Amino acid sequence: MSSVDEFTLIDLLNGGKQTIAFQRAGGVETGIGDDAAVVRASSDSRWILTCDTMTEDIHFKRVTMRDADVGYKAMASAVSDIAAMGGTPRYALVALSMPKSTPVERVRAMYDGLYECANRYRVVVTGGDTTSCIGGVTLTVTVIGETEPDKALLRSAARLGDAVFITGFTGDSAAGLEWLLGKNKPSEEWDTDPELKRYPGLIRAHCRPEPQIEAGELLRRSGFCHALNDVSDGIASEAWEIAVASNIGIDLIEDRIPVSGELLDYASRQGKASLDYMLYGGEDYQLIGTAPAEHAVELQMQFKEAGLPLYLIGYVHGKHSGVRLVRSDGSAVPLAKRGYNHFTG
Ligand SMILES: Nc1ncnc2c1ncn2[C@@H]1O[C@H](COP(=O)(O)OP(=O)(O)OP(=O)(O)O)[C@@H](O)[C@H]1O
Ligand SMILES: Cc1ncc(C[n+]2csc(CCOP(=O)(O)O)c2C)c(N)n1
Ligand SMILES: [Mg+2]
Numbered sequence: 173m174s175s176v177d178e179f180t181l182i183d184l185l186n187g188g189k190q191t192i193a194f195q196r197a198g199g200v201e202t203g204i205g206d207d208a209a210v211v212r213a214s215s216d217s218r219w220i221l222t223c224d225t226m227t228e229d230i231h232f233k234r235v236t237m238r239d240a241d242v243g244y245k246a247m248a249s250a251v252s253d254i255a256a257m258g259g260t261p262r263y264a265l266v267a268l269s270m271p272k273s274t275p276v277e278r279v280r281a282m283y284d285g286l287y288e289c290a291n292r293y294r295v296v297v298t299g300g301d302t303t304s305c306i307g308g309v310t311l312t313v314t315v316i317g318e319t320e321p322d323k324a325l326l327r328s329a330a331r332l333g334d335a336v337f338i339t340g341f342t343g344d345s346a347a348g349l350e351w352l353l354g355k356n357k358p359s360e361e362w363d364t365d366p367e368l369k370r371y372p373g374l375i376r377a378h379c380r381p382e383p384q385i386e387a388g389e390l391l392r393r394s395g396f397c398h399a400l401n402d403v404s405d406g407i408a409s410e411a412w413e414i415a416v417a418s419n420i421g422i423d424l425i426e427d428r429i430p431v432s433g434e435l436l437d438y439a440s441r442q443g444k445a446s447l448d449y450m451l452y453g454g455e456d457y458q459l460i461g462t463a464p465a466e467h468a469v470e471l472q473m474q475f476k477e478a479g480l481p482l483y484l485i486g487y488v489h490g491k492h493s494g495v496r497l498v499r500s501d502g503s504a505v506p507l508a509k510r511g512y513n514h515f516t517g
């Protein structure tokens with residue numbers, strides 16, 4: 173596996189001859205390659221299908237998340253892919269694998285968190301599967317959402333002349349993770365550790381991310397949004413996905429990318445650049461997308477009226493040339509397609 177990165181592996185597994193004829197028929201309007209698939213439900217409705225997995229020691233440890241956070245975030249990260257299509261989440265299936273020795277209280281706490289998130293985003297859990305396993309806990313959440321025909325917001329829809337937007341702060345989750353790993357305190361002891369309370373926003377961003385369903389629905393209804401993606405692997409990686417899928421280039425303007433006060437404080441104390449957490453950290457679950465520049469301010473007004481932020485952070489230009497970062501001095505530097513990748517570190 174060491175010679176194949178995560179995205180190459182997905183292409184490899186799904187590009188074979190046997191996939192072509194049958195798999196691409198049957199009412200599938202958007203197949204593998206976007207945040208979620210879009211399939212025909214009826215003449216006036218489309219289902220949006222997605223699943224995401226959280227695995228112990230890869231996505232969480234006992235020192236980075238409480239059990240209830242694990243359940244909450246497993247649901248939230250899957251719901252986020254529905255937001256990334258501009259859809260409305262409806263149903264979920266939950267697959268749970270855990271060692272035989274797992275205390276029932278631990279599972280109970282995970283499910284409390286999972287249902288807290290499901291209730292908040294109005295998702296009905298309709299089933300799932302449970303197995304034992306060797307090793308840590310794994311939770312896989314499949315979410316089914318809904319949208320109208322031709323309304324799904326795809327990564328491939330960015331156009332020359334679009335502005336690039338983001339719905340909120342990024343980098344906080346990665347900084348929260350680093351802070352918690354550095355402290356290495358069992359999550360049961362967090363409440364009694366006064367030092368851990370220094371960055372509540374960073375911890376919340378990591379443990380209780382907020383999938384941007386309301387923002388995604390607003391983007392869909394506005395009719396202005398072209399491309400959309402959620403930020404699971406860092407802004408750089410997600411902007412690259414839009415650039416490649418849409419065959420365009422993206423310039424991100426460094427000074428326009430919003431940064432939280434806690435991240436600024438944390439990064440400066442670590443002697444690190446906050447931008448590194450924002451561009452390459454991941455697990456933020458904000459939405460990054462594009463809309464025609466002439467409608468961008470109107471879109472921002474609609475967000476303001478709804479009480480939601482929307483930041484304009486760049487623009488789409490010419491032919492495909494990847495993603496660049498425009499620095500304060502006006503220079504543009506190419507951004508590597510770096511971010512979280514399961515098989516390359
Ligand atoms: N094992 C697999 N078999 C078939 N399709 C897959 C598999 N893994 C991923 N995919 C598909 O590949 C595409 C990209 O998946 P990926 O997981 O990178 O997207 P994402 O869920 O938006 O990102 P993240 O998992 O980082 O949140 C999606 O359309 C997904 O359904
Ligand atoms: C203990 C621990 N170590 C590292 C990380 C960081 N991490 C794991 S998966 C991922 C990307 C999103 O996942 P996916 O692509 O599977 O949706 C990131 C940034 C973590 N959360 N916990
Ligand atoms: Mg996604």
Ligand SMILES: [Mg+2]
Pocket residue numbers: 223224225
């Ligand atoms: Mg995924």
Ligand SMILES: [Mg+2]
Pocket residue numbers: 404405512
């Ligand atoms: Mg990923």
